[in-house]
Amino acid sequence: xxxxxxxxxxxxxxxxxxxxxxxxxxxxxxxxxxxxxxxxxxxxxxxxxxxxxxxxxxxxxxxxxxxxxxxxxxxxxxxxxxxxxxxxxxxxxxxxxxxxxxxxxxxxxxxxx
Amino acid sequence: xxxxxxxxxxxxxxxxxxxxxxxxxxxxxxxxxxxxxxxxxxxxxxxxxxxxxxxxxxxxxxxxxxxxxxxxxxxxxxxxxxxxxxxxxxxxxxxxxxxxxxxxxxxxxxxxxxxxxxxxxxxxxxxxxxxxxxxxxxxxxxxxxxxxxxxxxxxxxxxxxxxxxxxxxxxxxxxxxxxxxxxxxxxxxxxxxxxxxxxxxxxxxxxxxxxxxxxxxxxxxxxxxxxxxxxxxxxxxxxxxxxxxxxxxxxxxxxxxxxxxxxxxxxxxxxxxxxxxxxxxxxxxxxxxxxxxxxxxxxxxxxxxxxxxxxxxxxxxxxxxxxxxx
Numbered sequence: 001x002x003x004x005x006x007x008x009x010x011x012x013x014x015x016x017x018x019x020x021x022x023x024x025x026x027x028x029x030x031x032x033x034x035x036x037x038x039x040x041x042x043x044x045x046x047x048x049x050x051x052x053x054x055x056x057x058x059x060x061x062x063x064x065x066x067x068x069x070x071x072x073x074x075x076x077x078x079x080x081x082x083x084x085x086x087x088x089x090x091x092x093x094x095x096x097x098x099x100x101x102x103x104x105x106x107x108x109x110x111x112x113x
Numbered sequence: 114x115x116x117x118x119x120x121x122x123x124x125x126x127x128x129x130x131x132x133x134x135x136x137x138x139x140x141x142x143x144x145x146x147x148x149x150x151x152x153x154x155x156x157x158x159x160x161x162x163x164x165x166x167x168x169x170x171x172x173x174x175x176x177x178x179x180x181x182x183x184x185x186x187x188x189x190x191x192x193x194x195x196x197x198x199x200x201x202x203x204x205x206x207x208x209x210x211x212x213x214x215x216x217x218x219x220x221x222x223x224x225x226x227x228x229x230x231x232x233x234x235x236x237x238x239x240x241x242x243x244x245x246x247x248x249x250x251x252x253x254x255x256x257x258x259x260x261x262x263x264x265x266x267x268x269x270x271x272x273x274x275x276x277x278x279x280x281x282x283x284x285x286x287x288x289x290x291x292x293x294x295x296x297x298x299x300x301x302x303x304x305x306x307x308x309x310x311x312x313x314x315x316x317x318x319x320x321x322x323x324x325x326x327x328x329x330x331x332x333x334x335x336x337x338x339x340x341x342x343x344x345x346x347x348x349x350x351x352x353x354x355x356x357x358x359x360x361x362x363x364x365x366x367x368x369x370x371x372x373x374x375x376x377x378x379x380x381x382x383x384x385x386x387x388x389x390x391x392x393x394x395x396x397x398x399x400x401x402x403x404x405x406x407x408x409x410x411x412x413x414x415x416x417x418x419x420x421x422x423x424x425x426x427x428x429x430x431x432x433x434x435x436x437x438x439x
Binding site for chain 2: 081
């Protein structure tokens with residue numbers, strides 16, 4: 001029983017750290033603000049959530065466990081809201097997403113009919 | 114670097130990094146306060162200022178070489194002065210052999226709370242903490258004396274406040290904030306009263322409480338926030354916090370002991386210490402929260418006045434141009 005708890009906790013921690021690292025890689029490699037923010041928003045929320053779940057497996061008493069549950073709920077609530085607010089602020093300040101050039105050309109040629 | 118926005122963000126990142134290396138050095142209380150004040154409130158107030166002054170620094174014509182020289186000279190003198198100090202963390206440094214062991218050994222017996230940081234801050238060094246609280250209060254008074262604006266009575270305040278409450282552009286963030294604010298306030302109270310047993314205390318609790326109110330103000334507008342939290346009440350609370358702190362000391366004097374000696378506040382010395390620490394932490398929390406709220410209200414009120422005067426000026430110049438052309 002102890003072994004199962006340890007292993008599943010370690011697994012969750014590993015998955016969480018992998019998600020956070022991949023969010024960081026996405027932040028560096030994606031071309032545009034909106035795509036970067038989507039990458040970081042999704043992976044950071046889930047990564048922090050997995051790390052918290054992994055820590056829940058290691059918690060020694062109920063008090064620590066319940067504190068971790070509350071932190072998890074707050075993270076799940078605040079993470080996506082922050083990404084949404086950032087994207088809205090960028091849109092409000094006229095930062096246009098980088099779209100593909102062929103779509104624009106197709107649109108202008110189809111509107112000529 | 115000419116972009117002030119990037120500079121403010123770098124300051125926030127620096128505060129967060131210094132909070133993390135305070136944690137690495139096992140100073141959790143200090144890290145808590147640094148993260149809350151430096152990476153939270155300070156960055157926010159600087160951003161409010163940037164919305165008023167503009168985003169980039171004005172280019173100066175001359176290069177300030179003399180100032181750079183003075184800074185380098187003073188810095189090197191200071192570094193030379195630190196060569197005489199004992200090495201960092203060495204065991205027989207004077208601070209580790211006289212004062213610190215006495216606090217660590219006697220704190221549980223004399224004061225009886227698990228968190229030694231709070232016992233040093235609130236009981237052994239109560240004078241210094243009193244100075245800190247008075248400094249914060251003075252900063253609040255200074256900001257209000259320089260920046261506060263008298264509000265113009267507007268008749269359509271109430272209907273704009275009601276209409277704006279569920280405006281569809283800000284719907285998501287407003288609903289999420291309305292869910293979160295009770296928890297933030299509850300957490301501030303938890304940190305306030307839990308400072309005896311874990312990291313926490315008056316300063317951190319006051320900053321977190323103020324952060325919740327500032328979040329509400331940012332999202333719902335300054336007029337709505339002023340209706341929710343009456344400004345004169347907040348000013349009264351700021352003064353009442355310092356008064357509470359000072360009167361604990363006065364009560365100690367009236368009971369025959371030294372100023373800020375908590376042993377005489379109750380029948381048992383340890384109970385007296387607990388009561389004294391509770392009261393002064395409450396005073397610290399009240400003052401810090403209300404001063405932060407007042408500073409933010411002053412900045413935001415100034416910004417509203419700035420925006421109104423800019424729009425009025427552009428309206429006036431537009432009507433002038435129309436009048437001349439017609």
